[in-house]
Amino acid sequence: LGLTWTQPQEDSDHLTRNEMYEQIVGLLGGRVAEALFLNDISTGASNDIQRATDIARKMVTKYGMSEKIGPVCLDDEQEVFVGNSYGRSSSYSGKTAAIIDEEVKRIAEECYGKAVQVLRDNRDKLDLLTQALLQHETLSRAEFVKLMETGEMPEITSAGKPRSLHEILEESKAEEEKSAVEETAPAAEDDK
Numbered sequence: 001l002g003l004t005w006t007q008p009q010e011d012s013d014h015l016t017r018n019e020m021y022e023q024i025v026g027l028l029g030g031r032v033a034e035a036l037f038l039n040d041i042s043t044g045a046s047n048d049i050q051r052a053t054d055i056a057r058k059m060v061t062k063y064g065m066s067e068k069i070g071p072v073c074l075d076d077e078q079e080v081f082v083g084n085s086y087g088r089s090s091s092y093s094g095k096t097a098a099i100i101d102e103e104v105k106r107i108a109e110e111c112y113g114k115a116v117q118v119l120r121d122n123r124d125k126l127d128l129l130t131q132a133l134l135q136h137e138t139l140s141r142a143e144f145v146k147l148m149e150t151g152e153m154p155e156i157t158s159a160g161k162p163r164s165l166h167e168i169l170e171e172s173k174a175e176e177e178k179s180a181v182e183e184t185a186p187a188a189e190d191d192k
Helices: 017-038 043-061 094-121 123-136 141-150 165-191
Strands: 078-082 085-089
Touching (some): 017 043, 043 094, 094 123, 123 141
Antiparallel strands (some): 078 085
């Protein structure tokens, strides 16, 4: 029938503090890699930094995961109509807002430090991954896992290799050209 079964995704609305920390570490990995290995940073990580900050802020204000703030929800900002524009109203003080900002920054900095440690500890694997991607352009999940577990370059067969966008476009172009030739061939035979 051509039906396939896929395992359901985990419930992303139910995360532990450690899982959220790991998400932030992962999101900051690109910025850390730039700083460590290129000795520079770029705007490329801006969306990841924004997402990491959003997670940290929710940990502090919505999920009660900050010891300084405690197990309270402070994520109750509501829009208020002010003149011709919308503003934000908050039910907590400026002092509490400053503590929230400190906690968000603390979480981000802890996660950044963890990302630095992970990338430094796994520099050899990062170098292997870079070589594999330069050689093969893409890796399947299984090939990536094998590379990380064994430290050996995966053997990629052309049948099992994921295709790049360039390869797909070239294949599509060749198929279109072949179809155009086949469509004109019967017309040429009819003219005889």
